[in-house]
Amino acid sequence: MKATYREVKADILSKITKGHWAPGSLIPNEIELAESYGCARATVNRAMRELADDGLIERRRKAGTRVRSSPVRQARFDIPLVRREIEDKGAEYRYSLASRAIEEAPDWLRARLQLDEGARALHLVCMHYANGDPFQHEDRWINLEALPQAREADFMQTGPNEWLVATIPFSTAEISFSATLADTSLAEFLGCDAGAPLFTIERATWFEGDANTFVKLTYRPGHRMTTRY
Incomplete structure:
Protein backbone atom coordinates (compact mmCIF):
# COMPACT_ATOMS: atom_id res chain seq x y z
CA MET A 1 0.00 0.00 0.00
CA LYS A 2 1.41 3.39 -1.03
CA ALA A 3 2.09 5.99 1.64
CA THR A 4 -0.24 9.01 1.74
CA TYR A 5 1.10 12.54 1.80
CA ARG A 6 0.05 12.83 5.45
CA GLU A 7 2.12 9.76 6.34
CA VAL A 8 5.09 11.10 4.39
CA LYS A 9 4.77 14.49 6.09
CA ALA A 10 4.49 12.89 9.55
CA ASP A 11 7.59 10.74 8.99
CA ILE A 12 9.69 13.63 7.72
CA LEU A 13 8.50 15.78 10.64
CA SER A 14 9.48 13.00 13.05
CA LYS A 15 12.97 12.81 11.55
CA ILE A 16 13.39 16.57 11.98
CA THR A 17 12.04 16.90 15.52
CA LYS A 18 13.94 13.85 16.78
CA GLY A 19 17.23 15.10 15.35
CA HIS A 20 17.77 12.52 12.59
CA TRP A 21 17.93 15.48 10.19
CA ALA A 22 19.62 18.32 12.05
CA PRO A 23 18.97 22.04 11.46
CA GLY A 24 20.67 23.11 8.24
CA SER A 25 21.04 19.57 6.87
CA LEU A 26 20.13 18.66 3.30
CA ILE A 27 17.04 16.48 2.82
CA PRO A 28 16.97 13.80 0.09
CA ASN A 29 15.34 14.96 -3.13
CA GLU A 30 11.75 14.16 -4.06
CA ILE A 31 12.66 11.28 -6.37
CA GLU A 32 14.69 9.58 -3.63
CA LEU A 33 11.98 10.15 -1.06
CA ALA A 34 9.28 8.81 -3.40
CA GLU A 35 11.30 5.61 -3.86
CA SER A 36 11.90 5.37 -0.11
CA TYR A 37 8.19 5.75 0.75
CA GLY A 38 6.93 3.74 -2.21
CA CYS A 39 4.68 6.53 -3.46
CA ALA A 40 4.36 8.99 -6.32
CA ARG A 41 6.61 12.02 -6.50
CA ALA A 42 3.50 14.24 -6.39
CA THR A 43 2.68 12.78 -2.97
CA VAL A 44 6.12 13.74 -1.65
CA ASN A 45 5.84 17.17 -3.25
CA ARG A 46 2.60 17.92 -1.41
CA ALA A 47 4.10 16.83 1.92
CA MET A 48 7.17 19.00 1.32
CA ARG A 49 5.06 22.02 0.36
CA GLU A 50 3.13 21.79 3.62
CA LEU A 51 6.32 21.41 5.65
CA ALA A 52 7.71 24.49 3.91
CA ASP A 53 4.49 26.39 4.64
CA ASP A 54 4.81 25.32 8.28
CA GLY A 55 8.27 26.91 8.34
CA LEU A 56 10.19 23.69 9.01
CA ILE A 57 12.10 23.33 5.74
CA GLU A 58 13.47 25.69 3.13
CA ARG A 59 13.23 24.79 -0.55
CA ARG A 60 15.53 26.42 -3.11
CA ARG A 61 15.78 25.73 -6.80
CA LYS A 62 19.03 23.91 -7.64
CA ALA A 63 20.21 24.19 -4.01
CA GLY A 64 17.84 21.49 -2.73
CA THR A 65 15.75 21.34 0.42
CA ARG A 66 17.19 21.87 3.89
CA VAL A 67 15.91 21.79 7.45
CA ARG A 68 15.64 25.39 8.60
CA SER A 69 18.33 26.44 11.07
CA SER A 70 15.67 28.31 13.06
CA PRO A 71 12.16 27.01 12.34
CA VAL A 72 9.72 29.77 11.44
CA ARG A 73 6.86 30.17 13.89
CA GLN A 74 3.36 30.36 12.54
CA ALA A 75 1.98 31.52 15.88
CA ARG A 76 1.08 35.13 16.59
CA PHE A 77 4.17 35.73 18.68
CA ASP A 78 7.78 34.60 18.90
CA ILE A 79 9.38 33.03 21.94
CA PRO A 80 11.67 35.79 23.28
CA LEU A 81 15.35 35.09 23.92
Missing part, protein backbone atom coordinates in the same frame (compact mmCIF):
# COMPACT_ATOMS: atom_id res chain seq x y z
CA VAL A 82 16.60 36.41 27.25
CA ARG A 83 20.09 36.88 25.79
CA ARG A 84 18.69 39.27 23.20
CA GLU A 85 16.55 41.04 25.78
CA ILE A 86 19.60 41.72 27.94
CA GLU A 87 21.93 42.68 25.10
CA ASP A 88 19.30 45.00 23.61
CA LYS A 89 19.47 46.93 26.88
CA GLY A 90 23.20 47.40 26.29
CA ALA A 91 24.15 45.02 29.10
CA GLU A 92 26.57 42.09 29.08
CA TYR A 93 24.85 38.72 29.14
CA ARG A 94 25.96 35.69 31.16
CA TYR A 95 24.30 32.30 31.57
CA SER A 96 24.72 29.60 34.21
CA LEU A 97 23.28 26.07 34.54
CA ALA A 98 22.48 25.40 38.20
CA SER A 99 21.15 21.84 37.95
CA ARG A 100 20.18 19.16 35.44
CA ALA A 101 18.30 15.89 36.00
CA ILE A 102 16.15 13.40 34.10
CA GLU A 103 13.07 12.66 36.20
CA GLU A 104 9.68 11.05 35.95
CA ALA A 105 7.29 13.90 35.24
CA PRO A 106 5.50 14.90 38.48
CA ASP A 107 1.71 14.77 38.56
CA TRP A 108 1.26 18.53 38.20
CA LEU A 109 3.45 18.58 35.07
CA ARG A 110 1.66 15.60 33.51
CA ALA A 111 -1.64 17.37 34.07
CA ARG A 112 -0.33 20.67 32.67
CA LEU A 113 1.19 19.15 29.52
CA GLN A 114 -1.17 16.18 29.08
CA LEU A 115 1.67 13.67 29.43
CA ASP A 116 1.26 9.93 29.85
CA GLU A 117 1.85 8.27 33.21
CA GLY A 118 5.53 7.41 33.59
CA ALA A 119 6.66 10.04 31.06
CA ARG A 120 10.25 11.20 31.52
CA ALA A 121 11.32 14.84 31.41
CA LEU A 122 14.57 16.75 31.56
CA HIS A 123 14.51 19.21 34.48
CA LEU A 124 16.83 22.21 34.19
CA VAL A 125 17.38 25.12 36.55
CA CYS A 126 19.29 28.04 35.04
CA MET A 127 20.26 31.62 35.78
CA HIS A 128 20.64 34.56 33.42
CA TYR A 129 22.64 37.67 34.36
CA ALA A 130 22.88 41.25 33.09
CA ASN A 131 26.21 42.96 33.80
CA GLY A 132 26.84 40.34 36.46
CA ASP A 133 23.57 41.00 38.31
CA PRO A 134 20.79 38.37 38.56
CA PHE A 135 18.18 39.00 35.88
CA GLN A 136 16.07 35.86 35.41
CA HIS A 137 15.68 32.48 37.13
CA GLU A 138 14.59 29.71 34.74
CA ASP A 139 12.97 26.49 35.99
CA ARG A 140 12.32 24.36 32.89
CA TRP A 141 11.00 20.89 32.00
CA ILE A 142 11.51 19.38 28.51
CA ASN A 143 9.33 16.47 27.36
CA LEU A 144 11.75 13.68 26.37
CA GLU A 145 9.06 11.79 24.48
CA ALA A 146 8.87 14.64 21.95
CA LEU A 147 12.52 15.72 22.21
CA PRO A 148 14.72 12.69 23.04
CA GLN A 149 17.80 14.52 21.69
CA ALA A 150 17.62 16.84 24.72
CA ARG A 151 19.20 14.01 26.74
CA GLU A 152 22.51 14.57 24.93
CA ALA A 153 22.28 18.34 24.44
CA ASP A 154 24.98 20.45 26.12
CA PHE A 155 23.25 23.07 28.23
CA MET A 156 26.41 24.20 30.00
CA GLN A 157 27.19 26.89 27.42
CA THR A 158 23.82 27.55 25.77
CA GLY A 159 20.52 27.87 27.59
CA PRO A 160 17.60 25.53 26.87
CA ASN A 161 15.46 28.39 25.58
CA GLU A 162 17.85 29.09 22.71
CA TRP A 163 18.23 25.36 22.03
CA LEU A 164 14.46 24.85 21.83
CA VAL A 165 13.90 27.83 19.55
CA ALA A 166 16.51 26.45 17.13
CA THR A 167 15.27 22.85 17.38
CA ILE A 168 11.48 22.73 17.21
CA PRO A 169 8.59 25.08 16.39
CA PHE A 170 5.39 25.37 18.37
CA SER A 171 1.80 25.36 17.18
CA THR A 172 0.15 26.08 20.55
CA ALA A 173 1.34 28.10 23.51
CA GLU A 174 -0.13 28.83 26.93
CA ILE A 175 1.24 31.75 28.94
CA SER A 176 0.32 33.09 32.35
CA PHE A 177 1.67 36.07 34.31
CA SER A 178 1.62 36.41 38.06
CA ALA A 179 3.24 37.94 41.11
CA THR A 180 4.91 35.78 43.72
CA LEU A 181 6.98 36.15 46.87
CA ALA A 182 10.59 35.01 46.95
CA ASP A 183 11.20 31.86 48.96
CA THR A 184 14.64 31.14 50.41
CA SER A 185 15.93 29.44 47.25
CA LEU A 186 14.73 32.14 44.84
CA ALA A 187 16.01 34.86 47.16
CA GLU A 188 19.48 33.31 47.02
CA PHE A 189 19.42 32.98 43.22
CA LEU A 190 18.10 36.48 42.59
CA GLY A 191 20.04 38.26 45.31
CA CYS A 192 17.01 39.62 47.15
CA ASP A 193 15.33 39.21 50.53
CA ALA A 194 13.01 36.29 51.23
CA GLY A 195 9.46 37.55 50.85
CA ALA A 196 10.37 40.12 48.20
CA PRO A 197 7.72 40.54 45.44
CA LEU A 198 8.75 38.98 42.13
CA PHE A 199 7.30 38.93 38.60
CA THR A 200 6.73 35.43 37.15
CA ILE A 201 5.88 34.07 33.70
CA GLU A 202 4.78 30.47 33.16
CA ARG A 203 4.84 29.20 29.58
CA ALA A 204 4.00 25.83 28.00
CA THR A 205 4.28 24.99 24.30
CA TRP A 206 3.04 22.15 22.10
CA PHE A 207 3.69 21.16 18.49
CA GLU A 208 0.86 19.37 16.70
CA GLY A 209 -0.50 18.00 19.97
CA ASP A 210 2.78 16.91 21.56
CA ALA A 211 4.12 18.90 24.50
CA ASN A 212 7.53 20.51 24.01
CA THR A 213 8.28 22.22 27.30
CA PHE A 214 7.03 23.98 30.41
CA VAL A 215 9.02 26.79 32.00
CA LYS A 216 8.64 29.09 34.98
CA LEU A 217 10.61 32.34 34.59
CA THR A 218 11.08 34.51 37.67
CA TYR A 219 12.61 37.99 37.48
CA ARG A 220 14.50 40.07 40.01
CA PRO A 221 12.58 42.66 42.06
CA GLY A 222 11.62 45.74 40.07
CA HIS A 223 11.53 44.01 36.70
CA ARG A 224 9.36 45.74 34.10
CA MET A 225 7.97 43.98 31.02
CA THR A 226 7.19 45.87 27.80
CA THR A 227 5.59 44.30 24.71
CA ARG A 228 5.25 45.62 21.18
CA TYR A 229 2.89 44.39 18.44
